[in-house]
Structures are given as C-alpha cells and as structure tokens.
Amino acid sequence: MLDLSNGTVSxxxxxxxxxxxxxxxxxxxxxGNPYIGKLRARxxxxxxxxxxxxxxxxxxxxxxxIPLGGIGAPLVSFERIxxxxxxxxxLRALEQRLGIxxxxxxxxxxxxxxxxxxxxxxxxxxxxxxxxxGMGRAFPxxxxxxxxxxxxxSTPSVMCDPHGNIVIxxxxxTEKWHETMARACVVAQGGASVxxxxxxxxxxxxxxxxxxxxxxxxxxxYAVLEARRDHEDPIKAICDRExxxxxxxxxxxDLKRHFKGGFNVGVAQIEGLEGWRDSEAEIVIQxxxxxFNRDGEVEVCVPDLVVxxxxxxxxxxxxxxxxxxxxxxxxxxxxxxLLRTSDALDVVGPACFGHPEVTFRPLPAKEAAP
Amino acid sequence: xxxxxGIDVGGTNTDAVILDGRKVLAGVxxxxxxxxxxxxxxxxxxxxxxxxxxxxxxxxxMIGTTHFTNAVIERRALDPVAAIRLGLPATACLPPMVxxxxxxxxxxxxxxxxxxxxxxxxxxxxAELDRDGLRxxxxxxxAKGIRTAAISSVFSPINRExxxxxxxxxxxxVPGLSVVLSSEIGRIGLLERESAAIMNASLLSxxxxxxxxxxxxxxxAGLTCPFYVTQNDGTLMAADMVRRFPVLTFASGPTNSMxxxxxxxxxxxxxxxxxxxxxxxxxxxxxxFPRQASTVVDVGGVRTNxxxxxxxxxxxxxxxxxxxxxxDLTIGPKSVGYRLGSEARVFGGGTLTCTDIAVxxxxxEIGDPSKxxxxxxxxxxxxxxxxxxxxxxxxxxxRVSPEPLPVIAVGxxxxxAPDRIxxxxxxxxENFAVANAVGAAIAQISGEVERIFSLASQSREDCLAxxxxxxxxxxxxxxAVAETLDVIEREDVPLxxxxxxxxxxxxxxxxxxxxxxx
Numbered sequence: 001m002l003d004l005s006n007g008t009v010s011x012x013x014x015x016x017x018x019x020x021x022x023x024x025x026x027x028x029x030x031x032g033n034p035y036i037g038k039l040r041a042r043x044x045x046x047x048x049x050x051x052x053x054x055x056x057x058x059x060x061x062x063x064x065x066i067p068l069g070g071i072g073a074p075l076v077s078f079e080r081i082x083x084x085x086x087x088x089x090x091l092r093a094l095e096q097r098l099g100i101x102x103x104x105x106x107x108x109x110x111x112x113x114x115x116x117x118x119x120x121x122x123x124x125x126x127x128x129x130x131x132x133x134g135m136g137r138a139f140p141x142x143x144x145x146x147x148x149x150x151x152x153x154s155t156p157s158v159m160c161d162p163h164g165n166i167v168i169x170x171x172x173x174t175e176k177w178h179e180t181m182a183r184a185c186v187v188a189q190g191g192a193s194v195x196x197x198x199x200x201x202x203x204x205x206x207x208x209x210x211x212x213x214x215x216x217x218x219x220x221x222y223a224v225l226e227a228r229r230d231h232e233d234p235i236k237a238i239c240d241r242e243x244x245x246x247x248x249x250x251x252x253x254d255l256k257r258h259f260k261g262g263f264n265v266g267v268a269q270i271e272g273l274e275g276w277r278d279s280e281a282e283i284v285i286q287x288x289x290x291x292f293n294r295d296g297e298v299e300v301c302v303p304d305l306v307v308x309x310x311x312x313x314x315x316x317x318x319x320x321x322x323x324x325x326x327x328x329x330x331x332x333x334x335x336x337x338l339l340r341t342s343d344a345l346d347v348v349g350p351a352c353f354g355h356p357e358v359t360f361r362p363l364p365a366k367e368a369a370p
Numbered sequence: 371x372x373x374x375x376g377i378d379v380g381g382t383n384t385d386a387v388i389l390d391g392r393k394v395l396a397g398v399x400x401x402x403x404x405x406x407x408x409x410x411x412x413x414x415x416x417x418x419x420x421x422x423x424x425x426x427x428x429x430x431x432m433i434g435t436t437h438f439t440n441a442v443i444e445r446r447a448l449d450p451v452a453a454i455r456l457g458l459p460a461t462a463c464l465p466p467m468v469x470x471x472x473x474x475x476x477x478x479x480x481x482x483x484x485x486x487x488x489x490x491x492x493x494x495x496x497a498e499l500d501r502d503g504l505r506x507x508x509x510x511x512x513a514k515g516i517r518t519a520a521i522s523s524v525f526s527p528i529n530r531e532x533x534x535x536x537x538x539x540x541x542x543x544v545p546g547l548s549v550v551l552s553s554e555i556g557r558i559g560l561l562e563r564e565s566a567a568i569m570n571a572s573l574l575s576x577x578x579x580x581x582x583x584x585x586x587x588x589x590x591a592g593l594t595c596p597f598y599v600t601q602n603d604g605t606l607m608a609a610d611m612v613r614r615f616p617v618l619t620f621a622s623g624p625t626n627s628m629x630x631x632x633x634x635x636x637x638x639x640x641x642x643x644x645x646x647x648x649x650x651x652x653x654x655x656x657x658x659f660p661r662q663a664s665t666v667v668d669v670g671g672v673r674t675n676x677x678x679x680x681x682x683x684x685x686x687x688x689x690x691x692x693x694x695x696x697x698d699l700t701i702g703p704k705s706v707g708y709r710l711g712s713e714a715r716v717f718g719g720g721t722l723t724c725t726d727i728a729v730x731x732x733x734x735e736i737g738d739p740s741k742x743x744x745x746x747x748x749x750x751x752x753x754x755x756x757x758x759x760x761x762x763x764x765x766x767x768x769r770v771s772p773e774p775l776p777v778i779a780v781g782x783x784x785x786x787a788p789d790r791i792x793x794x795x796x797x798x799x800e801n802f803a804v805a806n807a808v809g810a811a812i813a814q815i816s817g818e819v820e821r822i823f824s825l826a827s828q829s830r831e832d833c834l835a836x837x838x839x840x841x842x843x844x845x846x847x848x849x850a851v852a853e854t855l856d857v858i859e860r861e862d863v864p865l866x867x868x869x870x871x872x873x874x875x876x877x878x879x880x881x882x883x884x885x886x887x888x
Binding site for chain 1: 457459461462463464469558561767857858859
C-alpha cells in the first residue's frame with residue numbers, strides 16, 4: 001500500500017507493478033498502454049532517479065504546479081514508443097517561456113500510461129508529482145479535466161514529439177480550441193506527443209483535482225494482486241473497492257477499430273457468456289470505452305467508467321490490445337462527483353462524444369470506505 | 371481408413387501412437403534421449419510393432435514437441451542474435467530486450483542496436499533508414515561471429531519495406547547471415563513483436579538440427595510419409611516452416627494433451643490435468659478446445675502476443691521428491707525427473723518420490739513394490755491427502771464456473787490423482803499416458819489469408835466475408851472438414867499510407883482433418 005500520511009513517498013518497483021494494474025482499470029481502455037508506461041518508469045528508477053509522490057494536502061497554496069500528459073492515439077504509443085524525454089523538453093520550454101520555476105508536476109489523467117508520464121518527467125526534473133489528477137479515469141480530450149471544467153486556462157502550453165520539435169500554443173480562446181489545435185498538431189507530429197499546460201496554483205489544485213488518485217490506483221492494483229495470489233475473484237475485489245458491478249461477460253466477435261483524426265475510434269461487439277448467454281453487447285470506443293449497450297439499450301455511459309477486463313485473470317485490457325475471440329468481463333464503476341455536476345456534464349456527458357440521444361443516468365455513487 | 375502416427379517429444383518422455391481413424395491401435399512411452407533422434411527411433415519401432423501395421427501403410431506423421439519452449443525456459447542451445455531496431459529518434463527509452471530476464475538476454479548475447487528508420491502511422495518515414503549504421507553493424511556481426519539477426523521496424527505490420535531493405539543490406543555484407551523480420555511474425559505492439567523475432571532468431575539453428583533429426587528418425591524407420599509439426603493453436607505446420615518459425619511451436623504441448631484428453635474421453639467440457647514427471651499442467655477445455663489465454667503470455671519470462679492456451683503448471687509429478695514427517699510434509703517442487711528409473715525407491719534408489727507413494731498405496735504397479743511395503747500407512751495417507759489438496763487448488767484455479775465439470779487426468783503421472791478432486795469426478799481414459807501423442811495425431815488443419823483489400827469499391831463486411839471464404843477454401847483444400855471449420859483469428863489493420871482506403875485483413879480458420887469423424 002502507498003501511505004502518504006507521513007509526507008512525500010518515493011515509489012518502488014512493486015508500487016509501479018500495482019500502478020500498472022490500477023491505472024489500467026481506471027484507464028477504461030485508454031490513456032496509453034500502462035505496461036509501456038511502467039517499463040519507462042522502471043527504467044528511470046533503475047537509472048537512479050526518484051519517483052516521488054507528494055500528498056495533496058501538503059501542497060503550498062502558492063506552489064506552481066505544471067499539469068502534463070501524453071496526447072494522441074494509444075495505438076501509436078504502443079508501436080512508436082516515445083523517445084523518452086518529451087515531457088522534460090515540454091517542462092523546460094514552458095518554464096523558459098513563462099520565466100518561472102515549477103514546484104511540482106500534476107497528472108492530467110490517472111488512467112493508463114498517463115499515470116506514468118508525469119512520474120517519468122518529474123523524476124528527470126527532480127520534482128514530485130502531486131497525489132491527484134484531473135479525471136480520476138481517462139478521457140480522450142484535453143478540455144475534459146476538472147482543471148479545465150472548473151476554470152483553469154491551460155495556455156500557454158508546450159507540445160513536444162520524439163523528433164525534437166517544440167510547439168508553443170500561446171493562447172487559445174477556449175479550452176476546446178486548445179484541444180482542436182493540439183490534436184491537429186499531434187497528428188502532424190506522428191500521433192503520440194506530450195503536452196505540458198500552464199501552471200496551476202497549489203490552492204486551485206487542492207480544490208478542483210480528483211483527490212488521492214495515485215494512492216487509489218496503487219491500492220486498487222495491490223488489491224487485484226492480492227486477490228490473484230489468494231485465488232479470490234479479482235473482479236469482485238475491484239467492484240468492492242470502487243463500488244461498481246459487473247454488467248457483462250462475453251467473447252469479442254467483431255472489432256472495428258481505426259485511427260482517425262488523432263484518435264483510436266471504433267466499436268467492439270461482444271456475444272454473451274455465463275449469465276449473459278442470450279445477450280449481445282456493444283462498446284463505443286474513442287481512445288476509451290465510452291458507452292456500453294446491451295441488446296440495443298444503453299446501460300453505462302460516460303462519465304461513469306466502462307472497464308473491460310480479461311475474464312479469467314481480471315487484468316484490465318486497453319483498446320489497442322483487444323482481439324477477436326477474447327473473453328472479457330465488463331464492469332461499471334461510478335465516476336467522482338466532480339464529474340457529475342451540470343458544468344462537468346456539459347464537457348464530458350455523452351453528447352460531447354457525438355451521442356446527444358443518450359441521457360447520462362448515474363450509477364449509484366461510491367460509498368465512503370468504511 | 372487413414373493411418374496416422376502421432377509423436378510427442380517431451381523433456382522427459384517421447385511417446386508415440388498409431389491411430390486408425392478414431393481408433394488408437396497402439397501407444398508407447400520411451401525416454402527422451404540427449405540426441406532426440408534415438409529416443410524417437412526407439413518409440414517408432416516399438417509402436418509399429420505393437421500396432422502390427424506395415425510401415426508403407428502409414429499415411430502421415432505429426433510431431434508435437436516442447437523442445438523449443440524448453441530451450442528458452444532452460445536457457446540452452448540458443449544462438450546469439452544481433453537485435454536491430456529501426457525507429458530512432460522514437461523508442462530510444464526502451465531498448466530491445468528491455469523487459470527480458472537478464473540471464474536470457476545474456477544468453478542471446480545482449481547485442482542491442484537501435485538505428486534511425488521506421489514508419490509513422492500514416493506511412494511517412496520517422497527517419498531515413500540509416501544504411502551506414504547497418505553496414506557498421508554488419509562489420510560488428512562479422513567481427514563477433516554472430517550468425518543470426520532479428521530486424522524490427524516501427525509500424526512494419528503496416529509497411530514491411532524498410533525491414534526488407536535492411537535485411538538485404540545485411541545479407542549483402544554478411545554472406546550466409548540468417549535474418550528474421552518482425553513483420554513475418556507478429557502484429558502491432560513493437561516490444562512483443564520484436565521479442566518474438568529475437569527469440570525466433572535465437573532458435574533457428576536448433577530448429578534446423580531438430581527438424582533434420584525428426585526427418586532422419588522417420589526415414590531410418592522406413593517411413594516415407596509427409597510429416598508435420600503441431601503449433602501453439604493446435605494446428606499443423608509443414609516441417610520446413612518450423613525451420614523458419616520455431617517460435618510458432620511454443621505451448622503446443624499443453625494444447626496437444628488437452629485435445630488428446632477430449633478425444634479419448636469424448637468429453638468436450640472439462641478441466642484437464644496433465645501430470646508428467648516434474649510438473650502438472652492444468653487447463654480447461656471448452657467445446658473440445660483448450661481455453662485461450664486472452665492477455666499476453668510469458669514464455670521463459672518474456673511477453674509475447676502469441677495465441678496460446680491458458681495453462682499453468684504446478685511442481686507436482688511422478689518424480690517429485692517428498693521429505694519430512696506426516697505432520698510436516700514437503701512435497702516438491704524438486705523432482706528426480708528422468709532419473710526416476712534409478713533414484714526412486716521402487717527402482718532401488720534412495721529418494722522417496724510420489725511414484726513410490728502411489729505404489730505403496732496399491733494405486734500402481736511399478737518397479738519392485740516390496741521396496742515400499744514397510745511404509746507407515748498413516749504417512750502414505752497423509753502424502754496422498756496433500757497431493758489431493760495440491761491438485762484441488764490447481765483445479766479450482768482453472769474453474770471459471772461452479773458447474774461440476776469432470777476432471778480428465780492424463781500423462782504418465784496421472785496415477786497420482788485421486789478418484790475425486792473436491793466435488794469433481796476424475797476420468798482416466800484408456801491410453802491416458804500418451805494423450806499428448808494422440809493430440810498431435812489429431813491436430814487440426816488451418817487455412818490462412820493475409821492480404822490487402824481496397825475498401826473503395828466494397829464494404830468492410832464484404833471484404834471480411836471474402837477473406838473468411840478464401841481461408842475456408844484453403845483449409846478444405848488442405849484436408850479439413852468444412853462443417854468443423856471455425857474462425858480463430860480475424861483482424862483488419864487500415865493502411866493509411868496507401869490510397870483507396872486500403873486495409874490488411876488477416877483471417878485464420880481451423881477445422882478437423884478428414885477421416886476423424888465418428
């Protein structure tokens with residue numbers, strides 16, 4: 001377990017193993033391949049750098065915190081793996097452009113490889129990463145963070161690719177414009193870059209980030225590892241911890257998946273097994289698993305989490321590793337309340353993903369841990 | 371009727387069976403030998419004699435082997451490989467073999483090279499191919515005396531040209547160099563594809579020797595029929611393909627034993643436990659097929675993205691060593707392995723093994739039962755109870771539903787299994803000891819299609835249907851029964867670099883061989 005009650009902690013290789021699983025679950029299929037992310041973080045650790053996580057509560061109100069993450073299509077970062085120092089080049093260029101020195105790095109997206117990207121960059125820069133993030137999951141677009149939803153303006157920002165190109169977005173009139181311009185740039189740069197956004201104050205981060213998500217993801221990963229070790233059901237362990245439930249089990253019978261406009265988009269079709277033997281289900285993909293339909297009815301949709309696991313091992317599957325014939329379990333987990341306000345639903349509700357016909361009906365909220 | 375010869379070359383035993391249609395005429399078990407060939411020859415002679423068939427009448431031979439998997443697991447007989455990646459400046463943070471166990475990377479030499487090259491998702495070059503760099507590597511390959519190379523380029527499943535050009539440059543500079551291209555082996559996912567290519571390259575000379583030995587053993591026994599080798603998805607590959615792609619045989623052992631168990635019992639849904647000399651493999655049968663692992667599979671500690679059965683092993687077999695008293699038992703994981711015939715007590719040795727316990731309990735007649743007749747019955751009962759618990763744990767892990775499925779016990783060590791495991795009944799089919807060889811003999815025929823389709827004039831669904839029917843036709847021409855064909859792989863990769871909305875479609879179907887219908 002990761003215990004931050006005594007202040008900042010340095011992560012171990014074992015913590016990274018747990019984070020790979022936990023961020024894979026919270027990543028709802030996207031956020032980049034967590035295995036690749038873990039290997040990168042591990043290489044940095046083995047090279048002698050420290051991967052430090054700082055408790056949210058100890059952040060100084062005046063601290064300058066730079067949020068960053070990978071942007072592009074998970075499929076690309078799984079094949080054209082990053083050069084490795086893109087994030088550091090972003091951070092340095094942004095500090096230079098603004099004439100500031102960063103105090104800490106923030107995570108934009110705890111899901112998938114984007115849980116690791118801030119750790120890698122912060123380690124190389126000698127900074128801590130704050131224990132929280134802007135999504136509590138993964139979303140395909142940059143304006144979909146609680147930072148942006150609750151008023152942070154993310155420009156000036158910097159985007160770097162493996163080639164050494166550095167692009168500064170000096171000013172975007174809205175967060176959506178920033179996403180649109182960044183997306184065009186990332187396609188030009190080959191589909192998987194890193195972006196560092198304008199700094200947030202410590203006070204803002206304490207108020208509007210999804211809190212303690214590194215602790216949560218690592219704890220979730222350890223819970224799955226323990227369940228596997230004790231031959232208990234990892235799927236039940238995940239649901240118990242996150243207040244979720246299993247909504248389907250089945251075999252993938254078709255997979256439409258392609259790279260379009262800087263995203264992985266597609267649909268996975270699943271034929272029911274076990275208690276769902278006479279059902280057919282479908283999951284809509286845009287980098288993440290967004291909407292789960294069963295027999296033509298929407299059962300789970302964004303911003304609640306649609307998680308796809310290997311049916312037998314309980315390990316999370318990302319959209320780029322899905323295959324014909326895979327046997328999967330689908331879980332529904334409730335999202336954080338900060339994503340359920342009307343302000344949030346204007347940015348991350350189903351209509352924002354091209355599904356205005358779908359009404360978001362929230363899953364029962366997560367009960368406070370005993 | 372078709373006469374089929376099935377051979378299983380394991381780490382401990384070499385088994386052979388002859389099938390006439392669905393009937394097992396004879397099965398034999400011999401010890402695997404250092405040179406492989408003499409063990410096969412011995413098994414062949416014995417099984418031909420036992421079945422009483424004419425050599426000239428054997429129509430086809432199928433060989434299943436764990437030889438290549440074991441080489442990786444045991445880190446032996448692997449050649450050094452020049453592992454060359456084309457992709458810089460991208461991918462620099464994770465060099466080739468970054469996630470391999472250190473000892474395995476050392477065995478294949480740790481020759482890691484990264485050069486500029488590779489493609490972006492849309493077909494642009496990440497960087498121009500570093501031809502000078504390749505020539506420098508060629509000089510090093512010559513200086514170090516390396517004989518094989520594995521080349522992986524970023525996005526080679528979408529465009530193979532750069533891997534092919536790099537191969538031509540290397541082979542021009544290093545005559546006789548064997549080169550494996552990652553695009554010949556795997557799918558998108560650079561690290562897994564690259565690792566598979568490196569492992570394949572390190573096994574090439576062993577594959578060549580092994581396939582030659584198989585062929586010589588068959589010729590030596592006067593068999594002139596064609597022979598095939600089983601691969602990890604339970605289908606056959608021509609022997610010459612194994613010389614090029616030995617990695618495709620990984621995990622064929624468990625696949626064969628599980629399919630053999632289904633065939634011998636007629637049961638389609640069960641848990642299969644294959645108890646050998648050192649380990650027990652446990653897996654689950656669904657509709658007569660081994661359940662596939664759907665996440666990545668480790669081979670000797672390396673992640674690959676092959677399609678493989680979901681099997682796990684525990685350290686329990688006929689040669690497993692027992693120590694301690696009845697209240698404080700240690701069973702395994704150490705085993706006397708192929709030295710069972712000299713070290714077990716029933717063979718006059720001084721080591722107490724699981725086989726001795728089975729004999730003492732009257733479950734088996736092996737060796738000299740008088741050597742274990744003085745054992746304390748309470749101790750024997752305690753050991754048997756513990757073995758039962760170990761098997762029950764393993765079976766529970768493989769169960770995915772509370773349904774009371776039968777357990778099929780196969781393999782030479784299945785005398786260790788009790789009549790019930792937990793609440794499940796245990797079946798021991800006739801010929802249980804040679805289920806692996808039976809599985810090889812009934813391996814399936816596959817048909818594959820992989821080519822580029824244009825979506826300009828027809829829909830994706832039409833292209834997939836066309837690929838399906840081409841794959842089916844290929845399988846039927848190769849001798850598969852149409853009614854049994856099933857799609858096991860179907861994938862389409864859009865090729866953004868080609869005009870006309872092109873997509874590469876890969877479909878694989880498998881089905882039973884003719885002459886096996888009940």
